[in-house]
Every structure is written in C-alpha cells, then in structure tokens.
Amino acid sequence: MVGPMKVTNEPADRHDSEPNWHDDFDATESGWRYADPDQLLGALQAGHGVGALRALKDPGAACLVHACIRTDHRWWQLIDEREVYLARLVRDLRMDIAPIVRWLWTRDRAVSWTEQGAGFELAAGVLEALARAGNAEAQAQLLRYVHTGRRWPHVLQLIATRWPIERWAGLRDRVSERLSEDVYDPLWFGDEPWRTWAPGNQYSDRTADRFHPSCAARTAAGGVLPTGPDGVSLSDLLVMWKRKMHTCDWCGFVPLADAIAQRGPAAREALPALRALWKLTPHSAERAAVLRAMLTIDPAGSRRTLAQGLWDCESGVRLLSAKHVPLGRRTEARLSALCRDPLENAEVRRVAADRLAGARSRQLDG
Known part of the structure; x- marks a missing residue:
C-alpha cells in the first residue's frame, strides 16, 4: 500500500481543447511520491505498457526495473498486478536476478504487508514468475528459501498454487519440520500445498485482512x-x-x-x-x-x-x-x-x- 500521488506535469497525450483534469492535483501524504507518469520510472511504477516499451529501448532501464521491485508501488497489493510485468522486463532485458534474490532474503523481516515499500512479496512473486518461465536459478532460490527462510509459508504457498506438483512435492518433509517453528505468515489450509498434504488440524487457518x-x-x-x-x-x-x-x-x-x-x-x-x-x-x-x-x-x-x-x-x-x-x-x-x-x-x-x-x-x- 502506498500513499497519494503528486503529479505536476500534464499528460503527454492531452489535447489542447480538453480541460486539464489535474491542474490542482496536489494531494500528498507521508512524504510518498510516485514519479511523473510521463517519465520512464513513473510509467514503470504504474505498470503502464508504454513503460515496458520504452524500457526495452533504454540502456539504463535495468536499474529502474530493480528499483520498482525493491519498492512495491502497487496501490492495492491484493489485486494490482506487477509480478508478470516486472518478470518479463527482467527476462527480456536479460537482467541479473542476484539483486532480486538478495532483496528476498534481506526484506523478510518486514512482515507487515502494509509496510511502505517492503518489497518482499513482490520480489518473491517476480522470482516465482521467472521460475515458471524456465529460469532455473530463480526456482532453486525459492526452494532454498522454503528450507531456511523466515517467511517460508508465503513462498511455499505461492509456488504450490502456481507450479506443477512435481516441482514442490519434495518439500514436504522439510515443511513438516518447520511447522513447529514460529510462523510469520497465514497458513491457508484450503489451498495448496495443504490440500495435497492434508496436514490435519494441529494448526488453525490464520487469515489476514488485506484490504486497502x-x-x-x-x-x-x-x-x-x-x-x-x-x-x-x-x-x-x-x-x-x-x-x-x-x-x-x-x-x-x-x-x-x-x-x-x-x-x-x-x-x-x-x-x-x-x-x-x-x-x-x-x-x-x-x-x-x-x-x-x-x-x-x-x-x-x-x-x-x-x-x-x-x-x-x-x-x-x-x-x-x-x-x-x-x-x-x-x-x-x-x-x-x-x-x-x-x-x-x-x-x-x-x-x-x-x-x-x-x-x-x-x-x-x-
């Protein structure tokens, strides 16, 4: 979740005969700003198609894509989509995924999904999408995270709901061991992998209010x-x-x-x-x-x-x-x-x- 956006420039495609719908568009809160949507960074933050098109032609775009992964700009993280968009850019720009992996491991202390710019869940989602598209290193890192990472339930449930069962079935024994640890994410026993593994009733289904x-x-x-x-x-x-x-x-x-x-x-x-x-x-x-x-x-x-x-x-x-x-x-x-x-x-x-x-x-x- 992020705060309101301040925009001062006019859209590039505004017609002169049209009223300006944001002449006094200046509401701000808590110091958060989106970049100007007419600029590449702002277009990438918002997930605009024109941002992706411009990034593929810009030699400096990779650092901006990494910035958009480190700081999650989705307004409503439950339904706004960015994972596939950013994963495509990482793939198509042939970017190194090591910074994304580091972000996964260093931001997992930011447990609250509402923490401004935490980035953990977006980094996990981008790596999951890359793995789904055939990136073996992304897959290996996510599996390793389930073995030893602090927020392993989030990553486990993410990959189990999106990957074929043969790619995560081997995690069962390690997950059984980890269920005795403190858990920092909800366990959604109605979804995978729990439906397949039938863990029983020793844990109650914990839910979270993820509404903006x-x-x-x-x-x-x-x-x-x-x-x-x-x-x-x-x-x-x-x-x-x-x-x-x-x-x-x-x-x-x-x-x-x-x-x-x-x-x-x-x-x-x-x-x-x-x-x-x-x-x-x-x-x-x-x-x-x-x-x-x-x-x-x-x-x-x-x-x-x-x-x-x-x-x-x-x-x-x-x-x-x-x-x-x-x-x-x-x-x-x-x-x-x-x-x-x-x-x-x-x-x-x-x-x-x-x-x-x-x-x-x-x-x-x-």
Whole structure:
C-alpha cells in the first residue's frame, strides 16, 4: 500500500481543447511520491505498457526495473498486478536476478504487508514468475528459501498454487519440520500445498485482512453507485469522478466508468476524464474498466492505447487489447509473443492465438 500521488506535469497525450483534469492535483501524504507518469520510472511504477516499451529501448532501464521491485508501488497489493510485468522486463532485458534474490532474503523481516515499500512479496512473486518461465536459478532460490527462510509459508504457498506438483512435492518433509517453528505468515489450509498434504488440524487457518483501508468500505458495499447508473446524469458522474481524483480517492472508479460506458459515443465529454485516470491512477486494477469505457465511446481514438495495452501490467487490460487492437505488423508480432509466453495467462494466450488464426484465415480467403 502506498500513499497519494503528486503529479505536476500534464499528460503527454492531452489535447489542447480538453480541460486539464489535474491542474490542482496536489494531494500528498507521508512524504510518498510516485514519479511523473510521463517519465520512464513513473510509467514503470504504474505498470503502464508504454513503460515496458520504452524500457526495452533504454540502456539504463535495468536499474529502474530493480528499483520498482525493491519498492512495491502497487496501490492495492491484493489485486494490482506487477509480478508478470516486472518478470518479463527482467527476462527480456536479460537482467541479473542476484539483486532480486538478495532483496528476498534481506526484506523478510518486514512482515507487515502494509509496510511502505517492503518489497518482499513482490520480489518473491517476480522470482516465482521467472521460475515458471524456465529460469532455473530463480526456482532453486525459492526452494532454498522454503528450507531456511523466515517467511517460508508465503513462498511455499505461492509456488504450490502456481507450479506443477512435481516441482514442490519434495518439500514436504522439510515443511513438516518447520511447522513447529514460529510462523510469520497465514497458513491457508484450503489451498495448496495443504490440500495435497492434508496436514490435519494441529494448526488453525490464520487469515489476514488485506484490504486497502480506503477500499474496504466500498468493497463491502458492493462498489455500486447509490442510485444506479440510470439515475445519474453524465455531468453528475463527471463531478464525482473529478472529486475522487482531486482527493486521491483511487478506489471505486469501476462503477463510474461502467456507467459512462453505457452511454456509448454520446459520452464523448467524458474522454478527458477517462484519459486522465488511465495515466494517473496508481490503482492499476481499475484500468481495464477505463479502457473498456474509452473503447466504447471512441473506438478509433483508442487504437494507440490498445496497442500499448498489450504490454500493460494488468491481465484484464492485455485481454481487452488482444481482443480489439487493430492488426498490423507490430501488433501481430506482440500477439504472437503473448500466445507463446509461459508468463501469460491462459485466456490472453487463447485470445491472442484466435486473433492471429483469424487474420491468417482472412489472408488465405483473400
């Protein structure tokens, strides 16, 4: 969890005729700052696709990627995605994973997930993704951590829920020994590896409230508009939208974006607000709803965003982009890479493959 963001520069893609949605956007708290999203570091912190694209061309990007792993910039760590995004950059930039391994071992004293910038869980997630993609050293380090690391339950449960059983089954005897130690993470006995190993009832299932404080109430309420979208005018929606942005209340934009999208092209007035949130929000999990609204209102004007979305940290954004991005040499090459990437989730791979198959079929028919 991180604090509100201070941004003083205008987005690079702002149209001169559009109102500036962040002229007085200056809410701050506890000294935390995100870098300017127009700069490479800020784009990487937010997990933007344009950040990944720029990093692959920047000889100094590796140190910025490491910085984004050391300091976890996910606004809501339970649902904002960064692990695959950063692991891809580590892989594609051919970065040394030794600094990530050191971070895993040196930051495991920061037990609380809310500790600002702790980084342990993100480092573990990046190493897990790299191991899943075939990095033998990352796999060996995670297995070693389960044997001797302080927060071994987190790493064990992470790899057990994502790797084939044959890659972690050999840990059972060592884990049985370690269960007598003090445990610093919840043991989720409803998930792997406990379902396979059936540990019995000697330990109670410990849970943790991982909701972002500013989001919990909205989540409990179902995250819907009080009177439903049909009873709220577009101007009222935009007032609520701007108020939330200027108070850095980053959760709860999804129902607003969905209500705006229901109006289709008639809601063009909302495009500046949607574009501003797309660039500025640190809560990346809500970007897919924003992209869906932009695509509904202005399909032609969303082409560039869709192309960049193929590189986004959020799988929901990549999925929408894979479904709707106009096909061309570069986007077809990216779709081809996604459908073969072991780091990509199954649905995105399937959609990417279907788009490419459809393109080839049309070429043959032509």
